[in-house]
Amino acid sequence: MLEQDLDRRTQDPEANFADIKPPLSDEYAVVEANRCLYCYEAPCMQACPTHIDVPEFIRRIGTRNVAGAARTILEANALGASCARVCPTEMLCEGMCVMHHMDMPAIDIGRLQRYATDHVMKHDIQVLGPPAPPNGRSVAVVGAGPAGLAAATELGLLGYQVVVFDDKPEPGGLNRYGIAPYKMTNQEARDEVEYLRKTAGFTLKAGVRVGRDVTLEELEKEFAAIFLGVGLGSSRRLQIPGEDLPGVVGATEWIEELRSKPYHEMKVGRRVVVVGAGNTAIDAATEASRLGAEQVTIVYRRGREEMPAYEFEYELALKDRVDFAWFTHPVAVLGGDKVTALRCQRMQPGEPDASGRPRPVPVPGSELEMPADLIIKATGQESQESLLSQVKGLVLKSGKVVVSESYQTGNPRYFAGGDCLNGGKEVVNAVAHGRDAARSIHAYLNGKGA
Amino acid sequence: MADLSINMAGIRSPNPFWLASGPPTNTGYQADRAFEAGWGGVVWKTIGDPIVNVNSRYGALGYKGQRVMGLNNIELITDRPIEVNLKEIREVKKRWPDRAVVASLMVESSREKWHDIVKRVNDTGADGIELNFGCPHGMSERGMGSAVGQVPEYTCQITEWVKEAARIPVLVKLTPNVADVVYPGLAAQRGGADGVALINTINSVTGVNLDSLVPNPNVHGHSAHGGYCGPAVKPIALNMVGSLAHHPEFKIPISGIGGIESWSDAAEFIAMGATSVQVCTAAMKYGFRMVGDLIDGLGRWMDSKGFKTIADFRGLASNRMRDWGELDLNYRIVAHIEPDRCIGCQLCYIACEDAAHQSIRLVEGSRVPRIDEATCVGCNLCSLVCPVPHCINMQTRNGQPVKSFKEYVAAGEAPRGNYPLHEGDEAYL
């Protein structure tokens, strides 16, 4: 197995957060690449939201044309390096690998993709571009996360002058501030942005908040079109008493903090309770465990079958000795000057709700208290409504931006993609949006409609 | 368990597996180790006036991450004195009386030289002599090795000289670097050889180093062509063995060599007419221990087929070799895909579409392609590229009378195959 066993919780956090899928050696990569059958119209390629020509890039690794392999990847997916690390490949390309039908392990597509993209980034080999000659027009990209970077790269290559705005101190969005560090490090996120900036020549303005430091009117004056890749906002509130006590944090904010300071400065406490059972909840729980928490419990108001997290993420949490309290719903945070426990209530499955899943209904008289030094709320994120509502004509539906097939919003000069559009999916979905939206912007600005 | 023992032109061994003349058979120490591991025979590294070798000596071809699919060498015959080799043969033979020890020989092409060395070998207790008329590099520049093997008259002549002096069986080892191996094979038989051994190595360059642009192997900035062997040469060797075995005038036994790595390779050579089989590259790659599986696997396979001795199945495959013109033009097969086995890689589709007869269709909503039997020409390509065993099977269709090209021609008819042409082609025929 790739993951180290987890008797690591008392050990050094630096080691605990080591690469969960370490890089392939040259020889391993060639042998693995040569296992690939080179399927025609391959299912893996179809499963990839950016439709990377997987058999082709793998074949190129097999012939030791590693830069050529990276080109095949990055042409379809400019953020192929981060996708290689963070994609749930079991659910996407590798999940569709025909090897499964022969009871053989899927081709290790993620790690091969990492192998190729690492190679060109490490050796500073540019495989895309050079950009088309400047066409004299400029586009603003709001948000330097995966969607924004994909759009900026595509637009830069098409000859646009692109300025990317982001309110965080560093670009990268979730890659830099949200992904679990054992999947992707800060430096890897930085290297990727730097590589793409060299490829496509866009300008980065980090630490600049659109809507505060620069207004939408100013952007509209300066730029022919604007791409919104603003992602999601703060963690959703639980709407229960005691929620504002010190020691209660949102998962997004907490992970951002984790990725912004040394591990030893993170206060995790002995007992951690994570509310929610999505992939972010699992991230937060495993991170808390790897930081040294003694007891980490995920509470979820439904059962295991309904858990939104991927199976392999769930298994990772089990390996990290995370406990799961199913059918358990928080009702109040207890504590004085800081949190001491989470009061919960047992639930039971009831009639199916709108989502088709059994509605969790409280079990009368079943309240219990879970002692906690830290409570992490991972029940989703708010939308970036305060900014998005300032865009004239832009329509939001349940917090999500409504766009046409070509990613154009209700305001024709604004396009959008990524989490602000789909409510929070994978990096690779955001990249696909950003790339396609950029192409639509190009068509729109060339009078071909969007 | 089946009886694996053989008698090859009077040379007996408990199993048909001999180490071919080469680096594994250089010394008595190695021969002892080989016999301990179970080898039935050893053909000594070619003995003659000791030579000086170059550094480096080998190049290899890998395939898709696998090493040494083919091996190339520019090594010459033994670099050890004749007397040392003969002394060790004598000792080894004493220790291993039931195994075959064959002395491979190569000297300058004079009657005296050959008589001299053969007489010295006669007294060692060796079971036989193998004449190296095959080495394709270095020695051939000095008028030996394949320089002899490529000219049937020389082959016959030197074999005659050797037979004049030899008191033990003589095998002639043939070079594959000829247009048709039947001619030197028949020449060896004419010269009185008791058997032949083939193939020796094939002229080759395994590759070019793309940094230095020097071909492999690099000898101080230059290279020379070498001799190719290993799994890559097996198909060539099988054809050559089979074409001799199948030839009506060729009567003497064959020791089959070339790319043998497994018991099944060996079984194929024997089915193609070989009596003993020789192994070099595989032993260089895996060591002598590999013989365990050769013996065990061959025995089990023979048991499963009911063959009690090697002779029971020798030549059964070479008997099936025909000239192309004698093959049935009316035989018709078509591809059939087992949907339950299909994994949906669609490699058959693209192979047929781009390189066969455009007879496989993709099916909307499914990854299992469909064969268009009406246009399938029964070429096998799809079943060969399919990664799943028994997924694409070739099925027989209809029963028109057997008729070969030769029979069509003899009947004064235009040969007409039993399969569809491309649309519209008919009009031009």
Ligand SMILES: Cc1cc2nc3c(=O)[nH]c(=O)nc-3n(C[C@H](O)[C@H](O)[C@H](O)COP(=O)(O)O)c2cc1C
């Ligand atoms: C390094 C090397 C040296 C060889 N030297 C000899 C030799 O001295 N005499 C000889 O008859 N054949 C020699 N051969 C050829 C082998 O005996 C054998 O015919 C050939 O390698 C094909 O068998 P294989 O595919 O099992 O290796 C040599 C082969 C190799 C690889």
Ligand code: SF4
């Ligand atoms: S046998 Fe040849 S022609 Fe027939 S379907 Fe297969 S590849 Fe095509």
